[in-house]
Amino acid sequence: MLRPARRGINGITMLLYFLDLAGVAVFAVSGALAxxxxxxxxxxxxxxxxxxxxxxxxxxxVLMNRHxxxxxxxxxxxxxxxxxxxxxxxxxxxxxxxxxxLLIADALGLALFALSGAQLAEAARLSPIIVVLMGxxxxxxxxxxxxxxxxxxxxxxxxxxxxxxxxAGIALYLVLKALGLREAWAFWIGVxxxxxxxxxxxxxxxxxxxxxxxxx
Amino acid sequence: MLRPARRGINGITMLLYFLDLAGVAVFAVSGALAxxxxxxxxxxxxxxxxxxxxxxxxxxxVLMNRHxxxxxxxxxxxxxxxxxxxxxxxxxxxxxxxxxxLLIADALGLALFALSGAQLAEAARLSPIIVVLMGxxxxxxxxxxxxxxxxxxxxxxxxxxxxxxxxAGIALYLVLKALGLREAWAFWIGVxxxxxxxxxxxxxxxxxxxxxxxxx
Amino acid sequence: MLRPARRGINGITMLLYFLDLAGVAVFAVSGALAxxxxxxxxxxxxxxxxxxxxxxxxxxxVLMNRHxxxxxxxxxxxxxxxxxxxxxxxxxxxxxxxxxxLLIADALGLALFALSGAQLAEAARLSPIIVVLMGxxxxxxxxxxxxxxxxxxxxxxxxxxxxxxxxAGIALYLVLKALGLREAWAFWIGVxxxxxxxxxxxxxxxxxxxxxxxxx
Numbered sequence: 001m002l003r004p005a006r007r008g009i010n011g012i013t014m015l016l017y018f019l020d021l022a023g024v025a026v027f028a029v030s031g032a033l034a035x036x037x038x039x040x041x042x043x044x045x046x047x048x049x050x051x052x053x054x055x056x057x058x059x060x061x062v063l064m065n066r067h068x069x070x071x072x073x074x075x076x077x078x079x080x081x082x083x084x085x086x087x088x089x090x091x092x093x094x095x096x097x098x099x100x101x102l103l104i105a106d107a108l109g110l111a112l113f114a115l116s117g118a119q120l121a122e123a124a125r126l127s128p129i130i131v132v133l134m135g136x137x138x139x140x141x142x143x144x145x146x147x148x149x150x151x152x153x154x155x156x157x158x159x160x161x162x163x164x165x166x167x168a169g170i171a172l173y174l175v176l177k178a179l180g181l182r183e184a185w186a187f188w189i190g191v192x193x194x195x196x197x198x199x200x201x202x203x204x205x206x207x208x209x210x211x212x213x214x215x216x
Numbered sequence: 217m218l219r220p221a222r223r224g225i226n227g228i229t230m231l232l233y234f235l236d237l238a239g240v241a242v243f244a245v246s247g248a249l250a251x252x253x254x255x256x257x258x259x260x261x262x263x264x265x266x267x268x269x270x271x272x273x274x275x276x277x278v279l280m281n282r283h284x285x286x287x288x289x290x291x292x293x294x295x296x297x298x299x300x301x302x303x304x305x306x307x308x309x310x311x312x313x314x315x316x317x318l319l320i321a322d323a324l325g326l327a328l329f330a331l332s333g334a335q336l337a338e339a340a341r342l343s344p345i346i347v348v349l350m351g352x353x354x355x356x357x358x359x360x361x362x363x364x365x366x367x368x369x370x371x372x373x374x375x376x377x378x379x380x381x382x383x384a385g386i387a388l389y390l391v392l393k394a395l396g397l398r399e400a401w402a403f404w405i406g407v408x409x410x411x412x413x414x415x416x417x418x419x420x421x422x423x424x425x426x427x428x429x430x431x432x
Numbered sequence: 433m434l435r436p437a438r439r440g441i442n443g444i445t446m447l448l449y450f451l452d453l454a455g456v457a458v459f460a461v462s463g464a465l466a467x468x469x470x471x472x473x474x475x476x477x478x479x480x481x482x483x484x485x486x487x488x489x490x491x492x493x494v495l496m497n498r499h500x501x502x503x504x505x506x507x508x509x510x511x512x513x514x515x516x517x518x519x520x521x522x523x524x525x526x527x528x529x530x531x532x533x534l535l536i537a538d539a540l541g542l543a544l545f546a547l548s549g550a551q552l553a554e555a556a557r558l559s560p561i562i563v564v565l566m567g568x569x570x571x572x573x574x575x576x577x578x579x580x581x582x583x584x585x586x587x588x589x590x591x592x593x594x595x596x597x598x599x600a601g602i603a604l605y606l607v608l609k610a611l612g613l614r615e616a617w618a619f620w621i622g623v624x625x626x627x628x629x630x631x632x633x634x635x636x637x638x639x640x641x642x643x644x645x646x647x648x
Binding site: 041042044046050058062067068069072075078079148149151 | 494495496497558559561562565566568572576580585586593594595596599
């Protein structure tokens with residue numbers, strides 16, 4: 001369907017592969033921490049970590065008809081998830097969890113998957129508004145599944161900047177590319193913007209104007 | 217896969233396109249109203265409106281292996297969603313929301329998507345019982361996703377007529393067609409029946425016999 | 433995609449067909465019982481029973497790009513679901529529900545779908561760790577959807593053995609096959625192990641070590 005130059009395929013494929021691995025690892029940590037709060041057993045930790053880690057990318061691949069789905073083609077993903085989840089379990093036994101660890105892992109996963117989802121949508125020549133939506137969905141889906149399965153109100157719906165951070169980062173990525181910046185630069189600037197906005201929301205209490213239905 | 221006469225394709229395609237647009241718009245309104253209740257920020261409103269609006273049709277397309285998924289092929293859908301969501305936000309600033317606005321928008325979306333899902337399943341020559349299920353799932357999925365993400369008990373599961381309305385409307389559509397009525401007539405009668413049943417449930421308190429597990 | 437010998441196809445196809453039917457029937461019963469607790473109307477019972485019954489297999493087929501999805505190709509599935517759901521409704525009117533009926537039906541469905549999902553993933557030559565994950569997801573997805581739609585904390589996340597039972601049964605199945613046992617034997621031993629572990633957790637209070645985040 002998509003036929004860029006050979007070098008392009010390899011470059012994008014490898015980049016996406018490592019980004020998916022990184023995103024999968026941080027989301028697995030956040031899923032393991034959520035499982036710890038729920039007091040799941042050890043295999044339950046693996047399941048919730050896996051769900052969080054592969055949720056967004058799986059949605060992306062199914063919607064874009066990319067088969068096999070990313071984690072099916074290579075067992076490395078699941079090994080990384082197991083390592084990240086078990087590492088989290090062990091770490092927690094000996095050292096205190098840094099404050100906001102779940103939120104920070106979630107912010108990194110959000111940023112990496114949002115931009116990688118956007119990049120794939122772009123490669124399929126979808127229009128910019130659809131690229132933004134696809135990237136946002138890819139970024140938020142894993143965390144939403146984790147929160148719904150943990151019976152929490154999804155982070156997505158709390159009042160601080162969340163989907164907004166993904167939308168802003170992806171939009172900036174598209175604008176920078178349109179202005180002629182190299183793709184890799186635009187990509188990492190986009191990631192940085194998503195993470196910065198999320199962390200600002202968490203630590204500085206930033207938020208956007210809220211839509212309240214007036215009473216009366 | 218499906219090869220009716222040329223005129224048939226265009227007619228059905230155009231009809232489904234406008235129905236999807238209309239269904240997407242009313243579900244976007246209902247999603248925006250739900251976001252208002254939650255006090256989401258403005259981009260969060262867009263995300264919840266989008267999820268509600270494209271949820272049912274996306275499920276339909278993925279299950280029936282229709283790619284690209286409807287909203288990916290044409291940016292018009294997302295523009296309609298943005299317009300409907302922002303229009304809702306602005307409207308609410310100046311005028312009171314009509315009572316039951318969310319329920320009515322939801323009823324319209326349910327009817328339009330239920331019948332369009334059924335029509336597509338029929339075009340793929342699935343058997344009638346499967347046509348009914350596919351249509352019902354297409355109709356209810358967007359609202360269920362909206363309710364689950366808003367941490368509400370899905371409308372689907374409240375005790376008034378909901379899935380029942382979709383099932384009745386689709387079944388009537390199939391019966392009328394089998395009796396020789398023209399497809400377009402059968403379609404709109406089906407839509408009317410779904411909306412009427414839903415509104416009767418809301419305003420007149422209609423409901424079906426309930427399955428209660430006897431105590432003791 | 434997959435082309436084993438003709439006899440192999442027929443054998444596996446027929447076995448999977450009957451397993452899917454059996455799994456669908458027991459999950460439909462569990463969905464109908466859950467609907468009874470919620471006091472849904474009769475068509476709502478059908479919808480929740482259908483969702484529970486086809487959820488896991490649908491996820492399996494979509495992820496593995498198997499089209500048409502299993503219940504679309506043959507109306508038998510939906511007829512079985514309707515019969516199981518209505519049978520449950522009628523049964524409950526005249527006889528008391530056996531204690532733990534929902535949990536037992538759920539355990540059987542979990543076991544059947546976990547092993548059938550694993551078998552299909554194996555047939556697609558996926559690596560063992562992915563076979564385990566795919567089987568586990570196929571087994572748990574229907575019940576998770578039932579619980580989320582019923583606004584319950586998913587059984588998956590309670591502290592007794594659940595996903596763990598599926599993982600153990602699938603792993604044993606793979607090990608037995610690798611040791612040279614015939615596929616059918618390995619399959620049924622796997623099913624038995626999943627059911628036994630689940631029932632032990634329910635009736636004997638078995639559980640695995642829990643991952644608790646230390647306070648302080």
